[in-house]
Amino acid sequence: MNIKNIRFVKSLSNINQYNDSEKLPEIAIVGRSNVGKSSIINMIAGNKKLAKTSATPGRTRLINLFQADDEFLLVDLPGYGYAKASTDEQNKWAAMIEEYLHTSEQLKAVILLVDIRHAPSEKDKQMLEWLVHFNVPVIIVATKVDKIKKSELPKCKQILARDLKVGVDNIIVTSAQTGVGKNAVLSSISQILGK
Ligand code: GDP
Secondary structure (H helix, E strand, O other), X not given: OOOOOEEEEEEEOOHHHOOOXXXXXXXXXXXXXXXXXXXXXXXXXXXXXXXXXXXXXXXXXXXXXXXXXXXXXXXXXXXXXXOOOOHHHHHHHHHHHHHHHHHOOOEEEEEEEEEOOOOOOHHHHXXXXXXXXXXXXXXXXXXXXXXXXXXXXXXXXXXXXXXXXXXXXHEEEOOOOOOOOHHHHHHXXXXXXXX
């Protein structure tokens, strides 16, 4: 799939503002705060400024909708596990994510982001289990591969695969900095959309 343009559509602070009147297929993207979600969206879009990236985690507290040509909506869900947020706030974001995942009739797959350098968190594992339970196809994307040595990659992938209980080949390795993995992510999306 060759996406020409990804544009920001709107942000939702509440799931009540969500309506799928566009009837486009939706690909959602989740991960813990600071995992590199905005950077991956920018990488896919080929636009460094589309989604805000920040060194301060926890800023993305809204559901942001982006439209890729007339093909699909990219649904940027709030990052979870931001340690400095209050439990109340964290619960609110978790509820928002879950409500969206339950409400959307157009959801075709979820891209779950994990940092290549770290074992997945309990929240990552719970998210994956939840998605599998509800039969939502999942694309697992490991971020920030430029931050490890090439020689460390097999081990890091193995740890992720073991903890997430998936095959090593199911993990797409990416770097928003070098662009590695962009085509693999796009071809997974194409496959899911049957394009
Ligand atoms: P978000 O909170 O998940 O949206 O994460 P961001 O996209 O804002 O990224 C968090 C931090 O990690 C920022 O400082 C980014 O510049 C950095 N980052 C994200 N992706 C990569 C990557 O692939 N390589 C490197 N070296 N840094 C990255």
